[in-house]
Amino acid sequence: MRASPTSVNGAVATKPAAKGANVRREDPVGTGGTQPEHPLFEIQGVTVRFGGLTALSDVSLTAWPQEVHGVIGPNGAGKTTLFNVCCGFVRPAEGVVRVRGETVPHPRPHQLAPLGIARTLQGLGLFRGLTVLENVMVGADRFRRSGFVSALLGLRRSVSDERALRLKAEAVLQELDIHTYATALPDSLPYPVRKRVALARALVSEPELLLLDEPASGLGHDDMGELGELVRALSDRMAVVLVDHHMDLVMSVCDRITVLDFGRVIASGTPDEIAADPAVVTAYLGEEARA
Numbered sequence: 001m002r003a004s005p006t007s008v009n010g011a012v013a014t015k016p017a018a019k020g021a022n023v024r025r026e027d028p029v030g031t032g033g034t035q036p037e038h039p040l041f042e043i044q045g046v047t048v049r050f051g052g053l054t055a056l057s058d059v060s061l062t063a064w065p066q067e068v069h070g071v072i073g074p075n076g077a078g079k080t081t082l083f084n085v086c087c088g089f090v091r092p093a094e095g096v097v098r099v100r101g102e103t104v105p106h107p108r109p110h111q112l113a114p115l116g117i118a119r120t121l122q123g124l125g126l127f128r129g130l131t132v133l134e135n136v137m138v139g140a141d142r143f144r145r146s147g148f149v150s151a152l153l154g155l156r157r158s159v160s161d162e163r164a165l166r167l168k169a170e171a172v173l174q175e176l177d178i179h180t181y182a183t184a185l186p187d188s189l190p191y192p193v194r195k196r197v198a199l200a201r202a203l204v205s206e207p208e209l210l211l212l213d214e215p216a217s218g219l220g221h222d223d224m225g226e227l228g229e230l231v232r233a234l235s236d237r238m239a240v241v242l243v244d245h246h247m248d249l250v251m252s253v254c255d256r257i258t259v260l261d262f263g264r265v266i267a268s269g270t271p272d273e274i275a276a277d278p279a280v281v282t283a284y285l286g287e288e289a290r291a
């Protein structure tokens with residue numbers, strides 16, 4: 001099965017005909033063969049400038065349910081900037097962001113969870129003074145129904161909220177196989193475990209779209225293999241956008257890949273299409289030469 005044909009910039013809103021080269025499912029979006037009308041998430045024609053430097057130029061990207069979409073590119077290509085636009089950290093000078101077909105004028109980071117979007121960042125951002133379980137419970141906050149005052153006064157609704165969040169957090173720790181660390185403080189844990197805690201904190205909000213920035217950084221070969229399997233498994237129930245340097249991970253896990261170079265999309269397609277694309281090969285050869 002193959003996804004949409006290789007395209008440069010333009011055809012990004014095209015629905016994938018099916019999931020890409022890594023697809024192992026018969027029903028690509030789990031809807032009995034029918035696809036949603038709109039991508040779950042879309043950025044279109046995005047341009048970002050930092051002073052005189054154009055970090056992104058007319059960049060577009062879509063995320064469909066149950067799809068893993070990778071973003072790669074040589075150093076300085078604009079990957080982090082693109083990720084930051086998706087997360088609302090960077091406001092583009094031009095272009096639009098749409099969630100389920102609706103334009104979100106200027107998405108802010110705190111709006112992500114209500115939109116069904118969760119992210120992990122390169123810096124893990126765990127709270128050092130909170131246990132693993134408490135860190136993960138922070139991610140489930142959008143499910144909290146009681147306000148600050150009732151939490152402070154220990155009212156019954158707040159207590160039951162707390163219990164429900166705890167159960168959710170424990171279930172995600174179990175799923176990621178890190179439940180034995182629930183009472184540990186993050187600084188006491190090996191880096192790969194801390195990365196999983198950050199992922200657990202994102203997953204506990206039950207996102208429909210998961211944004212992962214450099215999820216494999218700092219991981220060894222075995223951990224990276226497990227991460228790949230985990231991302232594939234997660235894509236059964238959500239869309240994933242993954243920015244990473246590790247070509248073997250991206251190639252083995254993604255259904256579609258967008259390649260950036262000097263802030264522009266130079267290719268977009270399945271892993272096989274990307275691997276055979278002369279523009280991509282040239283961009284990476286150029287990086288080697290610059291190095």
Ligand SMILES: Nc1ncnc2c1ncn2[C@@H]1O[C@H](COP(=O)(O)OP(=O)(O)OP(=O)(O)O)[C@@H](O)[C@H]1O
Nearest residue numbers: 050053054055073074075076077078079080081082
């Ligand atoms: N806040 C900023 N102010 C000025 N220039 C920036 C800023 N952030 C990024 N840039 C520049 O924008 C360009 C794209 O940077 P970005 O970090 O998005 O690339 P990248 O592909 O993530 O690079 P790397 O793989 O090295 O992390 C680079 O030239 C970078 O120097």
